[in-house]
Amino acid sequence: MNDKINILIADDHAILRDGLKSALSIDESLNIIGEAENGVEVIELCKKLNPDIILMDINMPEMDGIRASKHIKKECHHIKIIILTMFDNRQYISDALSAGIDGFVFKMAHIEELLKAIKTVYDGDEYFDPEVLKIMKQNYLRSDSAKNFDLTPREYEIITYIAKGLTVSEIADTLSISYSTVKNHRHNILSKLNLKNSAELVRYAITEGLIK
Structure with a gap:
């Protein structure tokens, strides 16, 4: 892969954003181009930075990640969105899928799985944590x-x-x-x-x- 994958991180916890940046730095094909701490900010940064992929938390102030995802998919549908969350609530998962997101990974996943999700989504496919399928099956x-x-x-x-x-x-x-x-x-x-x-x-x- 010749071009770097430009990534925008959206999470309201600075320590988690820093941890993500550190973990993703092991892969030289990834380029973290910005950070947002709420849904409103991530929408604004999308327009300015035009990332390839957004790693989007769900529970954020001002505007949650699901509402922000719907807005971004409507205005900038070429931008890929991977939900990265600790919540395994069925309604959250259903709402996120309805928003048109491209991937769903839980925060407790290993970095290798997140890297796989990023590469898969960047290549035009979709990626869903196996646990998402289990939860959906119950629903x-x-x-x-x-x-x-x-x-x-x-x-x-x-x-x-x-x-x-x-x-x-x-x-x-x-x-x-x-x-x-x-x-x-x-x-x-x-x-x-x-x-x-x-x-x-x-x-x-x-x-x-x-x-x-």
């Missing part, structure tokens, strides 16, 4: 069988892998097919199901009982 009822949306067996297979938290690259490796083929399958799946992103696809998979 949606499973039906007896999947509805017929004219999906192919391969598309159902890919839905299952996405719902289990695999990235596009990991699915491609698992199925021994190309990255672009998986991307095309995902695009077709979202189109057939009239869904916007992988987060909504995970909800569909849980509701329809495609993951156990």
Whole structure:
């Protein structure tokens, strides 16, 4: 990767922002270009700094991270947002996914997982902590069988892998097919199901009982 990934950190605790900067400094491909301590400030800095990725806390003063994410996705939809929080509240997770965020990682995760999330999201994929999937599974009822949306067996297979938290690259490796083929399958799946992103696809998979 030749270009550095420009990152904006949004968290109301200075000690956590400092810790993140220190932890991320081990990767020379990352460039921390700014910090915000509330939702209003992160929106302003987005316009000035145009980061590639925002690491966004949820519980912040003046404007929370979910409301800020909705605003940023509306005004600067090209900017990727990874929610980084200690809260595993189901409603927070549901609201964050509805805001159109690109990734969700818990603060107790190892730095390796956060780095993986950053690289995955930067490459145009989405990343969700496996714990998010567990919590979502508890929040949606499973039906007896999947509805017929004219999906192919391969598309159902890919839905299952996405719902289990695999990235596009990991699915491609698992199925021994190309990255672009998986991307095309995902695009077709979202189109057939009239869904916007992988987060909504995970909800569909849980509701329809495609993951156990």
